[in-house]
Amino acid sequence: QDVLVFAAASLKNALDDIGALYQKASGHKVTASYAASSVLAKQVENGAPADVFISADVDWVDYLDQRKLIKPETRINLLGNRLVLVAPKAEAAPLAITNGFPLAQRLGTGRLAVGDPAHVPAGKYARAALEHLGVWSSVADRLAPAASVREALALVSRGEAPFGIVYQTDAGVDPGVAIVGTFPADSYPPVIYPGAIVAGSENPNAVTFLGFLGGPSARSVFEHYGFTVLATPK
Amino acid sequence: MTLEIDVEKALGDFRLRARFSAGAGVTALFGHSGAGKSTLVNLIAGLERPDRGRIVAGGAVLFDDRRGIDVAPGRRRIGYIFQEGRLFPHLTVRQNLLYGRWFTRPADRYVTLAPVVDLLGLSSLLDRRPAALSGGEKQRVAIGRALLTSPRLLLMDEPLAALDQARRDEILPYVERLRDELRLPIVYVSHAIEEVTRLATTLVLIAGGTVAAAGPVDEITSRLDLQNLIGRYEAGTVIDGTVTAVDAAWHLAEVGFGGGRLLVPNLALPVGATVRVRIRARDIALALRPPEDVSILNVLPGRVVALGNADGGLIEVQVQAGTVLLVARITRKALDGLGIVPGQALYLMIKSITFDRHSLGQTMSG
């Protein structure tokens, strides 16, 4: 039986590769539907035939958990990621990210591109980090909140915004930007991509696939794409 | 088949109030521009709804507001030739012509494509679309389209206005045949009194939205008080007669009527046929004694009944000839010169030629 995975869109590259590996290993096909975590969660709530749900943040898994729509015992924290500060490659100059670092001054009249802190996970983490570092109040009204971390990255890459806060996984690959600083890991709650098996799924392969995701071959793929692999069963 | 109309309809400031009945044959609606002719025809066709009233055609009630009857236009089986053509732009001439046939039961069909195409001279136009037709050609197609529905009643709103005389002369006999052979009742709107008097059995004069006069066409046209509405120039008398002899050598037919006998050229009718002849007042000259050595063949004795109103130098003289009242229009100078007074006996001189094809029509053969 094929496995249907509902996964956050940012996982596409990695999951596609892993899916192929899994099929080679087990003979079962993995189909993945990539969209925003919010969309996928609502669909699971409305009876989507998904087997595995992988979210880009904890909130939406909690949402389903509260509604008894996932099997809580299967929930694992799969991946982590790191927040970085990026600037357009041409104007990039390193900036030490410490308490009260001069982000506002460096922005000048420009804006700071982030995922929308209201709902985009990367934005939420960025806000937490900036608050922790005591610079949030100075940049709060200077944000350019984007619909996803990818769009925030595009704003920096196109030079619309002098700085942006994105995941390392995205920043590393974009030739238009340079990483000017990495946020200290303790400045924001850990970035977590949790996964779980959907309550309605009877598919035995879902369990094996979720296990496969924590396995060594998956780990190398994830790391290849820059993710931190947590894979600690909860 | 009779037509009974009693309707009212308001359109903006205009108010139509028409009440008349007409028997079989052609009912002509005659009146000035804006008098309400097209509005009336639209009501009969069912395209507009009377504010109140009743329309009965051949016993079938088409509209009656009291009884809540309003037959849909498509079920009235009325062929309507519109004043402005209204051809379907997306269909070819052939498709336009055949449009109504789809909706006519085969048993009801009495008109076929080929003769209509011939009659109207449309054979080379069949595959064109209306946009590529001349004004007259469009009107001919519209006529054909209405005929091919094989209607039970035909409404013709100035069907020949855009056509030249030659075309009219071809189409009018066909309309006459529809009227006579098929007994198709026709409501005919026209500005041309020749057409009206040639075709019509009943004449309805419309002025300012009301019926000024309605009745048999010969009665209405010889009424001196209506000459203004009809137009003095075209005024005349319509008489019905019978072919009593035919002179093949001279192409002359002798037509007997209440007032005597008339010689009519080029009348291709057999002895016994009934014909209608219109004699225009302006085509009659008066003489005190029978003229000699003139080319005028028709000279009828008569007696002056009345003199009409003078119109500048002209005056109408009503003359009784046998059982028929004729009107002559002559100069006042001639009237005085000849000393014509009511009661006087005299002779009517009518050029044969004035019985032209345009005012000749075969009357209902039954």
Added chain:
Amino acid sequence: MTLEIDVEKALGDFRLRARFSAGAGVTALFGHSGAGKSTLVNLIAGLERPDRGRIVAGGAVLFDDRRGIDVAPGRRRIGYIFQEGRLFPHLTVRQNLLYGRWFTRPADRYVTLAPVVDLLGLSSLLDRRPAALSGGEKQRVAIGRALLTSPRLLLMDEPLAALDQARRDEILPYVERLRDELRLPIVYVSHAIEEVTRLATTLVLIAGGTVAAAGPVDEITSRLDLQNLIGRYEAGTVIDGTVTAVDAAWHLAEVGFGGGRLLVPNLALPVGATVRVRIRARDIALALRPPEDVSILNVLPGRVVALGNADGGLIEVQVQAGTVLLVARITRKALDGLGIVPGQALYLMIKSITFDRHSLGQTMSG
């Protein structure tokens, strides 16, 4: 102002090839339905482009393919009354009428709203939109709209076809005034030969896309070989004369012309005015000696020139009266009975009344 036309134009299978020139006054285009009249008028207006050729009006070259000239329609200052109205549906009657005025320099304006509204009887319609007009009313607005552009040349494509006789009788004198007082050249398409002969200086007969004949209207209408194209019924002769005396008591005017003198009733013209008179062949009777005691006032001596072809029982007789050639149409029986042969002297009897208003027109006063 002269008009020189030499154009070719193909529309589908139809091919127009027209070449003629016309002087001042009214140029009538006369021909059967589909002959190419509207196409020709469209070319003059600039709405269609000739395939090749040249159009010159009053010395101004409007089109010349060799010299690459093609004046835009809006700059030709040509008033065009379309066969199908073409009123602007979104504008009121007033706005339709005044549309062209915006584009006419004040110095060029010679027509104002009030008289045109009066003439055409539009005063109660000014605030309506075209959809609320009758067929004839629409046509009247279209006439007014074209006039109010104060054009240098007027194209009228069957402008009066939808109008009743009374309306025509009001509009035709106005057209004559445009022609005479303003010397406005007019190209006039019509099926009605009375209109044509009344108005036209030049007559262009069009048949099957080519010019069958073009020339002065009296010359063309009296040519026996063209009687078929014109329509036998309407055939006649046009003669120009001068008012030589006026008899106010009898409302008669005496008109002198090359063939003698004629008495014409109700002609409101002073002595010395030039007039045009059409005498239809069917309105002339022939007599061997002057008739007596008849109401016919006009009797002219003449001599038979030729006999035309017989048409069944009828035949045309060409008679020289003074300097003028007249055509009479009589029955063959009468011809034989009177023994009429070429060369014979006889008398033409013409009822005064037949010089009706419709075939009377004031000729160019210059």
Added chain:
Amino acid sequence: MFDYTPDEVTAILLSLRVALWGMAGSLPLALLTAWVLSRCRFPGKTLVDGVVYLPLILPPVVTGYLLLLLLGRHGLIGAWLDHRFGIVFAFRWTGAAVASAVMGFPLLVQAIRLSLDAVDRRLEDAARTLGANGAWVFVTVTLPLVLPGILTGCILAYAKSLGEFGATITFVSNIPGQTQTLPLAIYTFTQVPGGETGAMRLTLVSVALALGAMVASGPLSRLISRRVQGRDAGN
């Protein structure tokens, strides 16, 4: 760059299927709606008008969510359809077609309505006097004369369907081979690093599909407008 993976080819074919079915499926209702809006007067007409515009007014995500609520497996109508007829839209290509139909509906209706408003009613009257009843008048006169509007509407709806993303992904998710249409596939590419070429490649297909349809419909559209305006040279 122009090597399309089997999944992508599937997405392309699926997109076409979804666009065509969505268009064809909504056409009858769109015609009816346009006709009612153009020809009938009734109280609450503005409301109907508003409902027709709704998919345009609402953010597509909201439309998709409403579809999910209504036509989802547990939805008001969805549950009933499933129960009574065994029809399921959720997470099937048919659902994508429904989303595409709904999103294209206002465009289709308004184009047809515009054409309907421009039809000369006197021609319909003429057809009625020739014996046609309401339905026949519509089929033989009105419909041919509004063909330009129908065609324009269809192309608009088709193009819209090729670009529709928000409602579809929200309603039926983004399942390759089932509901992953071209715009969804393109979106997925834009959400990962290095996806630009993939997105570009598929965008080109999308544009080609649209242009192809336009080129293909060109002669048809010229024919129709020539016929309706009657602007042909006679043969």
Added chain:
Amino acid sequence: MFDYTPDEVTAILLSLRVALWGMAGSLPLALLTAWVLSRCRFPGKTLVDGVVYLPLILPPVVTGYLLLLLLGRHGLIGAWLDHRFGIVFAFRWTGAAVASAVMGFPLLVQAIRLSLDAVDRRLEDAARTLGANGAWVFVTVTLPLVLPGILTGCILAYAKSLGEFGATITFVSNIPGQTQTLPLAIYTFTQVPGGETGAMRLTLVSVALALGAMVASGPLSRLISRRVQGRDAGN
């Protein structure tokens, strides 16, 4: 539930401003484009046609990204505009208006074009013989007769603008008070757990704004269509 926060009120007003300016700004170009597509024949016309449809065909995110490429501060046209005229769209409401104009453009053009195709050319010819040159014919005859199409197109574009989300957020991001229009605010609500009521509340405003415009334009539209079809009773 109907207590709107100041930010929401700002979003509502901003939406209206963006919608109206987007519509008004694109109208002249839309008219010109529609006219060219309806009246001119030239090689490559299908291509122009395709370009007009592009915003419909492309997923909105892609359109937004292309706008960024073209009109961004360093974009091809954007850099020039900035340099020459100091016009910047990035993160400004004007950018949102541009996005809204671009997304509504195909709807506007096609509606106008449909009306243009239906105009009786013989009336334009008549106007030309009455002395009007091309421009005047357009203003006095063509334009009044295509008003129904313009009005329909404007309402479509306006409604679309009220729902437009993807291109706007990608091009000018989601800055409250600057570029956060209603659909963006609604979208934000749909992305957080429990945001349904907030989304619903704003959606109702959106629908009300659209219906309001429709009700307001109703008499105008009736007037126009009555005039154009000439269906008034005479006074």
